[in-house]
Amino acid sequence: MPDDDARQKIEQQPTQERPIEQTGPLPDPLTRQPAQAIANQDVQREVEDVEERIGRAERSMIRLTAAIAFFALCSVIVGILQWSAMRGQLGEMKNGGVDTHNLAIAARTQAEAAKSTAETAATALKSSITSFRQQVRPYIVIETTRVNQAPKEGAILGVESVMRNTGTTPALHMRIGHTFIFQNVLPCGFAAVIPLDAGVIDIGSSLVRAVRIFGQRPLTSEEVSDITLGRRYVCYSLVVQYEDIFRDIHTSKACSYYRPQSPGTAVGEGDLFLHACPQQDYNKVE
Numbered sequence: 001m002p003d004d005d006a007r008q009k010i011e012q013q014p015t016q017e018r019p020i021e022q023t024g025p026l027p028d029p030l031t032r033q034p035a036q037a038i039a040n041q042d043v044q045r046e047v048e049d050v051e052e053r054i055g056r057a058e059r060s061m062i063r064l065t066a067a068i069a070f071f072a073l074c075s076v077i078v079g080i081l082q083w084s085a086m087r088g089q090l091g092e093m094k095n096g097g098v099d100t101h102n103l104a105i106a107a108r109t110q111a112e113a114a115k116s117t118a119e120t121a122a123t124a125l126k127s128s129i130t131s132f133r134q135q136v137r138p139y140i141v142i143e144t145t146r147v148n149q150a151p152k153e154g155a156i157l158g159v160e161s162v163m164r165n166t167g168t169t170p171a172l173h174m175r176i177g178h179t180f181i182f183q184n185v186l187p188c189g190f191a192a193v194i195p196l197d198a199g200v201i202d203i204g205s206s207l208v209r210a211v212r213i214f215g216q217r218p219l220t221s222e223e224v225s226d227i228t229l230g231r232r233y234v235c236y237s238l239v240v241q242y243e244d245i246f247r248d249i250h251t252s253k254a255c256s257y258y259r260p261q262s263p264g265t266a267v268g269e270g271d272l273f274l275h276a277c278p279q280q281d282y283n284k285v286e
Contacts, residue, residue, distance in 0.1 A: 138172075139166045142238060144162045150260075151224045176196065183235045188255060255279065
């Protein structure tokens, strides 16, 4: 077929190389140098930037390390100073402990001295109060005691006591109890029981009062004979109780006995005074 023959002819024809046509001037190698320089400058700039960042980081690390070292050094210095201060404080505390102990001993000594002074002052005050009260209190003293008459048959024997307040203040609410008995031997004993009268009296300073007590029946001839001959004695007991202005209670006691005076020893005719009992406890003022 004519078309197939023509296609075969075309395929069988050898291909002829065409020379490369140069449409323009060839590139000169020198024309590529500016581009390469620009690229190199960019790389250098990037390298410098990296180096600068690395330098900044290194400098920051160096500064941080220096700061840490500085703070460590400061901590060491502060520790040394604190130790020095603590050592000084420990020394002061030790010395202060000794001083405190000495102060405690001195304070205890002063307290004991103050206590002793206070006790002495209290004792002195108590003694002063007691002395003052003794100076201003009443004192009831039995001045005389006598029988009302010489013993004789049919007479009612009586005993009279005269008492005086020798103190500087009144004797208040004074109550009296007295009695007499016959006793065959001496010394007379103080009556075991002496009831106080219900009535009360007051005796001012330096004033005198007299009290009397009488027997309940007349004397017999036998009793008169025994008294006259010294075979029987009249034993008299007296107790006086009273208060002072401070309401303290005081007591005066008296014990006496009667026997006829021996010839030539009487104070006067009809000497009727009683003699004090020898026992001191029976004649006292409390």
